[in-house]
Amino acid sequence: MKSLAQNIGKNIIRAASWNWKPYSRLILYGDDAGWVLDWEMRELAHISKELNVRLVKPIWKHAHTPQSIFFSNQFFLKKEDWLGLLPHRIGLAYFHGLPQTGDEDFDGVYRGLQKHHERISRIQVSHTEMRDAILQTGIDPSKLFLIPIGINTDFFPFRTSEMKRRARAELGLPHSAFVVGSFQKDGVGWGDGMEPKLIKGPDLFVETMKQLKNTIPELFVLLSGPARGFVKKGLEEAGIPYWHGYLKSYPDIATMFQALDLYVVSSRQEGGPKAILESMATGVPLVTTRVGQAMDLVKHGENAFMTAVEDVDALTSYALHVYRSSQADLQPMLFAGRKTAEANSYKSQIPLWAEFMKGFVE
Secondary structure, eight states, X not given: OHHHHHHHHHHHHHHHTTTOOTTOEEEEEOOSSSSHHHHHHHHHHHHHHHTTOEEEOGGGGGOSSOOEEEESSSGGGGSSGGGGXXXXXXXXXXXXXXXXXSOHHHHHHHHHHHHHGGGOOEEEESSHHXXXXXXXXXXXXXXXXXXXXXXXXXXXXXXXXXXXXXHHHHHTOOTTSEEEEEESOOXXXXXXXXXXXXXXXXXXXXXXXXXXXXXXXXXEEEEESSOOHHXXXXXXXXXXXXXXXXXXXXXXXXXXXXXXXXXXXXXXXXXXXXXXXXXXXXXXXXXXXXXXTHXXXXXXXXXXXXXXXXXXXXXXXXXXXXXXXXXXXXXXXHHHHHHHHHHTBTTTTHHHHHHHHTTTOO
16 A cells, blocks of 8 residues: 555656756755754755755655755765666765775765766765865766855854853853863764764864863863763763753854863864864864864964874864963954854855756756
């Protein structure tokens, strides 16, 4: 009965779309995890409407004529089920997952792209390292578009001292503490996260906090994101106080940024992270490893500090530099960071997406 109902549904869809022009509608596929990629699809939907691109729901993949489909990530390439979607045009975001770095999932996806790149119409990459890796698959360079993971600056106003005070009061954080933020998912799976997802560098983050504790008596760590068990256990064993908050809605993270003295990215690989631009937009000092779009957006010493991957001593050193600096000393860097964020807002990216859509959606 279920199969019969599905066939009837498909036939209804085909009948309702019989006069659609080929590739005249865009279908967006998120990952339904309620995390970063779903929000990216929400913003892309807004951009598409600005560009007068007609959006339809995924059920219209059964349309009478082929349309254009955009996937929020590349992991569907591990299997070949997606080939059944052809002759729809296929586009995707490929933010992270460098090949030959010890992750079989990443390697499997990359092999899928190598095998089928001629059947892919568009790929969005967020940084130059990923772009260069994708080009090695033999894909036509005209199909590749460098568009960073953007930011909605309306969610992240540039912070004032009063906003910082109110944010700490709302979160119940000590006003005198030096508060370091880490907002990400860095455990394997969606459970407690006791097994670390090492490409996100949770072990490096904990080690950096341990070193900072030797110098900063009132160190406090503010955490958000799922699967943070490994980090929380490490902080507890080191006697470092922390608070882990769960967000009801993504924009709520703005309050957490406003409460910080410093944000630290300790990852080994990244597609973004979004926190690069979120901290810059808010006016929070940033120390990050040279990963993802940080390597393209961060001008070391001008709008943030950037270190080599796995260099815990350097992460600690620049964090201590922020700790010992006055607000006046940091202000030029924070203003420069805000300009970087504004230049990479979703609104500023509309011309980039206009180029992406040409020849993808008619």
